[in-house]
Amino acid sequence: LAKTTQPISMDSYEGQEVNITCSHNNIATNDYITWYQQFPSQGPRFIIQGYKTKVTNEVASLFIPADRKSSTLSLPRVSLSDTAVYYCLVPVYNQGGKLIFGQGTELSVKP
Amino acid sequence: DSGVTQTPKHLITATGQRVTLRCSPRSGDLSVYWYQQSLDQGLQFLIQYYNGEERAKGNILERFSAQQFPDLHSELNLSSLELGDSALYFCASSVSSGGSTDTQYFGPGTRLTVL
Numbered sequence: 001l002a003k004t005t006q007p008i009s010m011d012s013y014e015g016q017e018v019n020i021t022c023s024h025n026n027i028a029t030n031d032y033i034t035w036y037q038q039f040p041s042q043g044p045r046f047i048i049q050g051y052k053t054k055v056t057n058e059v060a061s062l063f064i065p066a067d068r069k070s071s072t073l074s075l076p077r078v079s080l081s082d083t084a085v086y087y088c089l090v091p092v093y094n095q096g097g098k099l100i101f102g103q104g105t106e107l108s109v110k111p
Numbered sequence: 112d113s114g115v116t117q118t119p120k121h122l123i124t125a126t127g128q129r130v131t132l133r134c135s136p137r138s139g140d141l142s143v144y145w146y147q148q149s150l151d152q153g154l155q156f157l158i159q160y161y162n163g164e165e166r167a168k169g170n171i172l173e174r175f176s177a178q179q180f181p182d183l184h185s186e187l188n189l190s191s192l193e194l195g196d197s198a199l200y201f202c203a204s205s206v207s208s209g210g211s212t213d214t215q216y217f218g219p220g221t222r223l224t225v226l
Binding site for chain 2: 030031032033034041042043045049090091099101102103104
């Protein structure tokens with residue numbers, strides 16, 4: 001059973017870099033780590049996915065250490081519009097290998 | 112725009128009634144997933160269909176059922192509705208049958224209100 005643990009909430013200010021860390025101690029050897037973003041009353045949106053080391057796209061960076069037991073989503077210079085819930089997901093094999101959404105991290109960006 | 116469409120956007124009905132929610136996946140996607148999100152709750156996985164067949168079941172009540180049609184669109188049927196069924200219902204689609212690299216793309220959701 002691969003389960004993720006991440007902070008329930010975080011606060012930040014506009015212009016700051018935000019790092020959200022997720023632990024997934026039991027991640028399987030071949031599994032990728034995926035992060036989604038959800039705004040209120042909208043469906044989650046894929047942000048980034050990675051397997052090891054570092055992945056970067058136009059929205060965020062994902063850092064994964066060598067042991068892959070955790071990962072850190074990095075949002076550079078956040079703005080008010082980055083206020084959302086961020087989910088870290090790995091497959092859960094007692095649910096057929098599906099990506100099961102947990103509670104996520106509620107990020108609040110203040111002016 | 113994810114490419115996943117859901118209708119209707121809003122639905123208001125009474126307890127005991129039955130409703131049908133509809134989802135059209137992204138072009139080329141074979142899997143459809145249904146989720147329920149109640150107020151201030153996380154996303155609860157209900158059920159997944161892959162190429163017309165049920166693939167995985169989550170916390171779906173017996174009063175709820177779903178199907179995926181040959182054109183790959185899906186419908187979620189909710190019957191004997193209760194006040195607690197009021198929630199946002201999301202549909203997602205993906206290319207294959209699941210796995211850690213099978214990205215899910217979510218629709219805008221259907222907001223169901225049971226009075």
